[in-house]
Amino acid sequence: MGRAILLDKANIPGIRAFGVYRAHGGYNAAGKGLLEMTPAQVQQEVIKSGLRGRGGAGFPTGLKWSFLDRKSTRPRYLVCNADESEPGTFKDRYLMEKLPHLLIEGLILSSYALGVRTCYIYIRGEFKYLVGILETAIREAKKNNYLGEKILGTDFSLEIYVHPGAGAYICGEETALLESLEGKRGNPRIKPPFPAYKGLYDCPTVVNNVETLAAVAPVIGMGGETYSKLGFGKSTGTKLMSACGNINKPGVYEIEMGLPVEDFIYSDEYCGGIKNGKMLKAVIPGGSSVPILPADLILNTSRGEARLLTYESLAEGGFESGSMLGSGGFIVYDEDACIVRNTWNLTRFYRHESCGQCSPCREGTGWMERILYRIEHGKGRMSDIDLLVRVAKNIEGNTICPLGDAAAWPVASAIRHFRGEFEAHIK
Ligand SMILES: Cc1cc2nc3c(=O)[nH]c(=O)nc-3n(C[C@H](O)[C@H](O)[C@H](O)COP(=O)(O)O)c2cc1C
Ligand code: SF4
Known part of the structure; x- marks a missing residue:
């Protein structure tokens, strides 16, 4: 185990600079994809690799790409989801900070496969320090003809723009992200229609996570079949x-x-x-x-x-x-961690981040937070435990987006596995 194919270059001094990245084999995969393969072949390699979305759901990336409406005469977009606001998750920021050119290389290959000419990196508002790093890398790639018009002398052209959000967890949900990118309040959309048909500006759009898109570079570099043998x-x-x-x-x-x-x-x-x-x-x-x-x-x-x-x-x-x-x-x-306090803390987060569009999530996260507060602060009743389970069940599956489920599961699972701890708090 311990094989690094994404972070293998992360500790090379100066690797953020185009010249150093290139000197260590960076952009070889982009060259291979654009000069030796058709867009369909690039997509085929991604399908073969078995790569699955790293943003949370694990949906097969090549399959998602195959849903893109290719009959539409409207522009197509690729949006890189760099919102990363999930408590406990801090891998995308690390990847972007250490290896901005790896992400750009993955974006070039993915855009080429999808027939996209405009790509956005939607980045969490709090990651201001990364915006400069990414924009510098984009400028360098453009100067070296890996972005802009007629990349490497081919007919393929691509622009990448970095768009910082205003700092809302819900803007990581792909349709809320698209609303926010369009300059509106980041409220999730009802699906269908899915972004593959009606995404950014109502145009066919693919949204993928930072790590997913960065992984496309090694997939093309080593070939889909070799990648599929890892794991x-x-x-x-x-x-x-x-x-x-x-x-x-x-x-x-x-x-x-x-x-x-x-x-x-x-x-x-x-x-x-x-x-x-x-x-x-x-x-x-x-x-x-x-x-x-x-x-x-x-x-x-x-x-x-x-x-x-x-x-x-x-x-x-x-x-x-x-x-x-x-x-x-x-x-x-x-062994010393308090599961009740931890669950209350997480529920505070979800209550705060609920966009408020659907009642089960808007009201339910608030109810759960108040019940957990009173249990944690010595005012709980034994009936509160089953009440929490009921509220969580009534949120799950009854909302526009999965934030409702995301708020319900930590509560339901904490009670399922640690009921005794909740009872002890109440007693
Ligand atoms: C509330 C919520 C927050 C999310 N936050 C993120 C996020 O920060 N980054 C991310 O890549 N996906 C996030 N997702 C998942 C996206 O909606 C989407 O599935 C993902 O970007 C698809 O990329 P992938 O197929 O490469 O995983 C979130 C989903 C929900 C419901
Ligand atoms: S589940 Fe919550 S966050 Fe998602 S749309 Fe409904 S209210 Fe908004």
Whole structure:
């Protein structure tokens, strides 16, 4: 394990500069794609690679691209989702800060495959420091004829623009992002129509995560089939994991999919074990929106098999005993962590970030937050626990966008696995 194909160049001094990136093989994949392959062949390699979206849902990238309305005579857009606001997730900012040219190379190849001439990087408002880094890299790429008109002497032309948001978690949801990019309030749209038909300015649009798009460069560089042999089963390739909480070595790690969770937590190559020699209590493995799992279930499935860092293995057992790989935001809790306080804290976040369009999410997140507040502050009633479960159930699946589910799952899973802790607080 431990094979890096995204971050392999991250620690080369000066790698942010075009010349250094190029000298270390950067833009070779872009050259290969544009000069030796047709757009359809590039897309075919992405399909072959088995690459899946790294923004949270794990949807196959090549398949998503195949939905793009190619019959439309309107312009097509590629939008790179760099909003990264999910608590516990901080891998995209690392990638953009360290390797801005890797992302640009992935955007060039993806745009070429999709027949896009205009690409936007929608970046979280708080990432102001990254806007300059990305714009400098775009200028350098343009100066060297990797962007702009007739790239590398071909008929393919591309402009990339960086657009900072105003700092709202909901603008990471793809349709809210598109509204915001159009200059409107970032409210999610009702789907269908999907962005592939009616996206930015009602034109066919693909929205992909930063890590997904950056991965297109190594996919083309090594070929889809070689990439598909990395990883495990349907979870091909590598994944950036951002690890935080009560561990010895918080940080961003590139893992080959299929690494056992236990190795990720305890090996010195990654998290380096639990801080101060404490016991592991629980993990939220894929960013704050996914279900929390207690130590025994994050290390093993309910059938006793070792849990692996793959989309399938983490989900094994469904919501009864599984979770999700999500965006790879791996939050670790030791034996002293208070699950009630943590759940209240997360619910405060979702209540604050609800856009307010649908009643179950707008009202339900507020109710959950108030009930959890009173449990945490010694004023809870025993009936509050089932009330919380009911409110969470009534939000789930009843809203315009998945923020409602994202708010409900942490509460429902915390009660499912740690009911005793809620009861103890109330008593
Ligand atoms: C509330 C909410 C927030 C989201 N935030 C992000 C985000 O910050 N970055 C991201 O890439 N995807 C985010 N997503 C997922 C996007 O809607 C979309 O699925 C993703 O950008 C698609 O890219 P991918 O297929 O490459 O994963 C969010 C979804 C929801 C419901
Ligand atoms: S689920 Fe919440 S965030 Fe999503 S549209 Fe409805 S109110 Fe807005």
